[in-house]
Amino acid sequence: MNQDVRVAIIGASGRMGRQLITTTVHTKGVLLGAAIVRKGSSFCGKDAGELAKYDNLGVSITDDLKLVINDFDILIDFTHQDRTLKNLELCLQYHKPMVIGTTGLDKKSQELIKESAQExxxxxxxxxxxxxxxxxxxxxxxxxxxxxxYDIEIIEAHHRHKSDSPSGTAQKIAATISNEMNWNVEPHSLHAGPDINGSRTKNTIGLSSLRAGDIIGDHTVMFANIGERIEISHKASNRIIFAKGALKAAKWLRTYKTGFFDMIDVLNLHDI
Structure with missing residues (x-):
């Protein structure tokens, strides 16, 4: 299948939306089909190039997803829980695949997304x-x-405007550890340091969240024991890494009609 995949970017005027538009322009095999902003945005009717510092991309910005439903193959959504669920409802109606990077989704919303993957x-x-x-x-x-x-700690840091805490990535890391250890640790049971008596409870995952400045995203996992500790870290310095990953996911997803996947599937990392 050689035809370029047309993507719609919702939340196009936000930080990730702008980055996605810019990255789409420079990514082979992907075309910008639609750019959607919030209702009543001053960007409505303008060319999407204005959001990515390009003169003209030939895509008119709209605040109505339904209006451009036939202009794209896959919707990329990095917005907020309520908006993502509304977009999901419309994509189900028109059988449009989705790449979802919205964080802070509650358990009910995550389950709804998984159920929608049957369609x-x-x-x-x-x-x-x-x-x-x-x-x-x-x-x-x-x-x-x-x-x-070993005692296990997760430390995550993000910019001052990030509303959800702990980050979705930190929760995913915790779930990965919990699943491997059969601890069944839910995010609400994670502690942020030692217990009140100064000791550490066995089979717990420590989690500390920092919100400061313009940090794009830092995550460190510490395995600590008497005499040594191991730290595995990742620091994001540019949002382009998220945009590249989302577009890679969109290109990969086009061959599927139904199914629920994550980036481990896209990158084929299950067997390493």
Missing amino acids: IALVYSANFSIGINLLLKLVEKTTKVIGSD
Whole structure:
């Protein structure tokens, strides 16, 4: 299949939306089919190139997803929970695949997305960076070898405007560790440091969140024991890594009619 995949970018005027437009222009095999912004945005009717510092891309910005439903093959959504669910409803109606990078989704919303994959193809990931997904595999392997003997801490840091905490990526890391150890640790049971009496409870995952400045995204997983500690870290310095990952997912997803996938599937990392 050699035809370029047409993507729609929703939340086009946001930080990730602008980055996605810019990256789409420079990515082979992908075309910008539509750019959607919030209702009443001053960008409506303008060319999408204005959001990416290009003169003209030939795509008119709109605030109505339904109006451009036939202009794209796959919708890329990095917005907010309520908006993502509304977009999902429309994509189900018109059988449009989705790449979802929205973070802060509650359990009910995540389950709804998974159920929707019976009707359309979906890639949902808390983080589309190739590096983070490699980190997840390294954490999984490390946990398998030493997880029962070491204290495990997750430290994540993001910019001051990030609304959800802990980050979706940190929760994914915690779930990866928990699944490997059969701990069934839910995000709400993670602690942010030692217990009140100063000791550490066995089979817990420590999690610390920082919000400061313009940090795009830092994640460190620490395995600590008496005499040594292992730290596995990833630091994002540019949002282009998330945009590249999302577009890679869109190109990969086009061959599927239904199914629920994540970046581990897209990158074929299951067997490493």
